[in-house]
Amino acid sequence: MVRTFDEIVNRAKEIGPKRAAILFPHDADVLHAVMDGMREGLIAPVLVGDTERIISTAQQSGIPIGTMEMIQRVDPQEAADLCLDMMLNNEVSFAVKGNILTTYLYRSLIRVTKHLAPDQAPCTICFHYLPAIKKIFAITDPGVSITPDLASKEKILANTIQVFRSLGYASPCVMVLAVRRFREESSQALEEARLLQQGAAAGKFGPCEFLPHTDLLELAKGGGLHPETFPDIFLVPHINAGNILVKTIDHIMAGIRQCVTVGGGMIVLTPSRSDGYEVRIKNLALGLALASAGRR
Numbered sequence: 001m002v003r004t005f006d007e008i009v010n011r012a013k014e015i016g017p018k019r020a021a022i023l024f025p026h027d028a029d030v031l032h033a034v035m036d037g038m039r040e041g042l043i044a045p046v047l048v049g050d051t052e053r054i055i056s057t058a059q060q061s062g063i064p065i066g067t068m069e070m071i072q073r074v075d076p077q078e079a080a081d082l083c084l085d086m087m088l089n090n091e092v093s094f095a096v097k098g099n100i101l102t103t104y105l106y107r108s109l110i111r112v113t114k115h116l117a118p119d120q121a122p123c124t125i126c127f128h129y130l131p132a133i134k135k136i137f138a139i140t141d142p143g144v145s146i147t148p149d150l151a152s153k154e155k156i157l158a159n160t161i162q163v164f165r166s167l168g169y170a171s172p173c174v175m176v177l178a179v180r181r182f183r184e185e186s187s188q189a190l191e192e193a194r195l196l197q198q199g200a201a202a203g204k205f206g207p208c209e210f211l212p213h214t215d216l217l218e219l220a221k222g223g224g225l226h227p228e229t230f231p232d233i234f235l236v237p238h239i240n241a242g243n244i245l246v247k248t249i250d251h252i253m254a255g256i257r258q259c260v261t262v263g264g265g266m267i268v269l270t271p272s273r274s275d276g277y278e279v280r281i282k283n284l285a286l287g288l289a290l291a292s293a294g295r296r
Contacts, residue, residue: 012285018093113263121155122263142242166293189237
């Protein structure tokens with residue numbers, strides 16, 4: 001079980017470089033990240049996009065892409081589909097988002113997941129590390145599902161719990177976030193949280209622990225703000241709540257974040273354009289660790 005991103009980097013370096021599809025590496029930041037990943041022994045890149053634009057950007061920025069493998073694709077959906085098909089055929093271990101709307105990757109991942117794992121729903125998992133908590137935890141799904149119903153939440157949880165097990169968590173701790181409406185009235189999200197807790201108690205998600213709390217204040221009052229008791233996974237009720245929580249951790253709580261989108265064992269990294277060297281290396285390391293664990 002890993003507890004920090006540095007542990008994940010160390011694990012990834014032990015695994016060694018894997019082939020990774022870099023989708024639309026059309027600017028210098030993305031190409032620099034590719035070079036960094038190669039130097040650190042994390043990836044053997046396959047550049048998918050407009051090859052003339054890639055070469056031009058590399059020359060203008062002094063980036064020695066040399067004999068890197070490149071595949072010509074201009075249409076963004078065709079390029080995203082190709083990257084997922086390459087993963088499906090074991091030609092690459094994971095994909096990395098470059099200068100492309102995430103929507104194209106979501107469409108491709110939904111298609112592949114329906115084929116490989118219909119019991120799962122593709123979801124974005126935002127891994128965070130907070131100095132005050134001293135452990136990695138995740139928020140799901142602040143990316144793919146806008147307003148998931150109960151069935152979708154079950155699939156998101158099944159997917160996310162499986163990812164945590166691949167990282168060595170034998171029994172991940174889950175907290176389903178939901179609040180009451182005004183005047184203490186119950187809400188649909190709260191009722192679904194209770195049903196998910198009941199399903200977990202009946203063994204629906206395999207070995208895992210579901211906390212009885214449904215809001216962060218309850219967690220704090222219950223003494224849950226310690227590494228040993230803090231949840232591994234937070235399931236959010238909808239995408240807006242997920243985005244607010246992720247940004248709060250980023251900008252107010254000084255957290256470190258790494259986001260991946262997963263489905264059917266497929267791993268897609270979605271780094272931010274503002275990410276610096278250390279963040280990008282940890283993102284590549286996370287992708288390598290998850291892809292390698294999923295293949296075992």
